[in-house]
Amino acid sequence: MATGVPRSPIRSVSDSPPITLGYPGKKPAEEILATTPGIFEHVPTPNANMRKRLYFAENLSVLTSLAQDPGVCGKVRLVYIDPPFATQTVFHSRKLAHAYEDVFEGADYLEFMRERLILLHRLLADDGSIYVHLDAKMVFHIKILMDEIFGAGNFRNYITRKKSNPKNYTRNQYGNIADYILFYTKSANYVWNKQVEPWTEERAREYQYVDPATGRRYMKVPVHAPGVRNGETGKPWRGMMPPPGKHWQFPPSTLDEMDARGEIYWSKNGNPRRKVYLDESPGVSVQDIWLDYRDAHNQMVHISGYPTEKNINLLRRIVEASSNPGDIVLDCFAGSGTTLVAADSLGRDWIGVDNSPEAMRTMLHRFEHGTEPMGDFVGKQTPKRKATDTPLFAEPLPAENSKPVCCEVSDFTLFASPDLASALRSMTLTHQAEPVKRDGKARSAKAEA
Ligand SMILES: C[S@@+](CC[C@H](N)C(=O)[O-])C[C@H]1O[C@@H](n2cnc3c(N)ncnc32)[C@H](O)[C@@H]1O
Incomplete structure (x- = not known):
């Protein structure tokens, strides 16, 4: 997957001359x-x-x-x-x-x-x-x-x-x-x-691993993100620097705490990955x-x-x-x-x-x-x-x-x-309708969709 690194300092859109339509x-x-x-x-x-x-x-x-x-x-x-x-x-x-x-x-x-x-x-x-x-x-x-x-x-x-x-479609186009x-x-x-969209069985398949101790389903995601940082997240963790051009997603002290809770997966080659559990996610954004x-x-x-x-x-x-x-x-x-x-x-x-x-x-x-x-x-x-x-x-x-x-x-x-x-x-209401009580909660959308 291609990863772009935002240039630093980030230039805001308002710094460039506006484009207008004539x-x-x-x-x-x-x-x-x-x-x-x-x-x-x-x-x-x-x-x-x-x-x-x-x-x-x-x-x-x-x-x-x-x-x-x-x-x-x-x-x-x-x-x-x-x-x-x-x-x-x-x-x-x-x-x-x-x-x-x-x-x-x-x-x-x-x-x-x-x-x-x-x-x-x-x-x-x-x-x-x-x-x-x-x-x-x-x-x-x-x-x-x-x-x-x-x-x-x-x-x-x-x-x-x-x-x-x-x-x-009968035209010669998509x-x-x-x-x-x-x-x-x-x-x-x-x-x-x-x-968020609730999980469907198909989407939940991304969570393909099962924790043997708890039976919880999880997926593995990187613990680093694109971009070089000079602060805590750019420092070594467990003797490892983040990969070139990247930084840790969390400071080393937080990564230690996550590891202690069993939230880090270590590959055979000693590479860390973060476990993201299905039951902790309300759905897909x-x-x-x-x-x-x-x-x-x-x-x-x-x-x-x-x-x-x-x-x-x-x-x-x-x-x-x-x-x-x-x-x-x-x-x-x-x-x-x-x-x-x-x-x-x-x-x-x-x-x-x-x-x-x-x-x-x-x-x-x-x-x-x-x-x-x-x-x-x-x-x-x-x-x-x-x-x-x-x-x-x-x-x-x-x-x-x-x-x-x-x-x-x-x-x-x-x-x-x-x-x-x-x-x-000449069109106005003929019924003396009762006001509907509202509590800010969603009513059912009936069979409209
Ligand atoms: C595409 S329809 C909107 C449909 C609507 N979203 C719905 O779910 O039923 C566009 C509407 O804009 C109204 N409309 C167009 N020009 C208008 C104007 N200058 N002032 C007020 N209404 C206008 C039309 O009468 C039409 O009902």
Whole structure:
């Protein structure tokens, strides 16, 4: 395995001149930050809670307004966005309702994204994080814009997600089953709850040795690491120097203690290796390739029916890793509300924005009734319903059906821009849903993934 040694002293990214992206129509950041804030009408809901806000509006106007709100500006712990990808596509729901249009391209698309990213940077807390979900088409351009706005030194990961099963591709190129998530933080000190994947029997096979005395499974790993050190870890241990170009992972006194506890394995040639026990490891640290979060891929997966809806467990991982209970999570391209439901189920407050009527209808229905198995949408252009079914959102309710079957989110406040407020009023909740008690602990993700 190749081992690189960081050069010393380590040069920070900020020491090098920044790389910027030039395109026509790129405005000064000050001009974007000075955009006139939007004004919104409050639309009543049964259990209004200002800590959870859903806006039916153009998101630039909402972000500029939130930038003036001292309760939000600089206090958002996590932003996740899944914006249009510049695909030149019109999206429809599973029930063939028009959802949204992804028609910006080139410089117009870049400036549309940059305006929102600059405001999102302003809204983030100093220890906040942002995840931007994109596909291969624009991810490189947006990476450069994010380096400009968040600082290249605050880039954390370029996550590759497997979004679907292999396709029977007819074009003369490789199948396309990946999309990408850019993860940045606002500073070097950020909320981070390490995520681990539990052991599977296959992964645990790496722990191929068994301690004869205890029966514990372990693997052997080096006791040295790349790079020369002049301190304790560069000194001889048991008469041995670290291999050339390396240093001990621990000071010699600690290595002595580990050896006394039986944690060092000595080869026949007298080379030390460290024993790492399976039962002491909670699992494998999550890496930057995510294979287990495909979007709806079989008939049993629960979905909202909104196009481009993301896997709820993908969002639960991001929310758990980069926020804590009580924090504000923001998604200004909310779609079917996956981020908002994930955040709510984990005891976070949230702010969601979308300007599509179908997205609003979907979110309000989802909050009240949850999702449905994908199979139930097949061949169903108008929903087949029995008289005994729970009524669809906004249908008049018979008295005996006044409780929702599944209430995912029940206490939130609705806002709309003046031009959309009356449309939103015609959609608002018909059920007097009970507020869901939250304790910050994860609820089961049902059969959604
Ligand atoms: C890819 S979808 C998001 C899907 C979402 N992640 C989910 O899991 O359902 C993008 C959403 O952004 C919304 N959108 C696009 N431009 C917008 C804008 N300027 N203001 C508000 N919403 C916008 C669209 O209506 C669409 O619902």
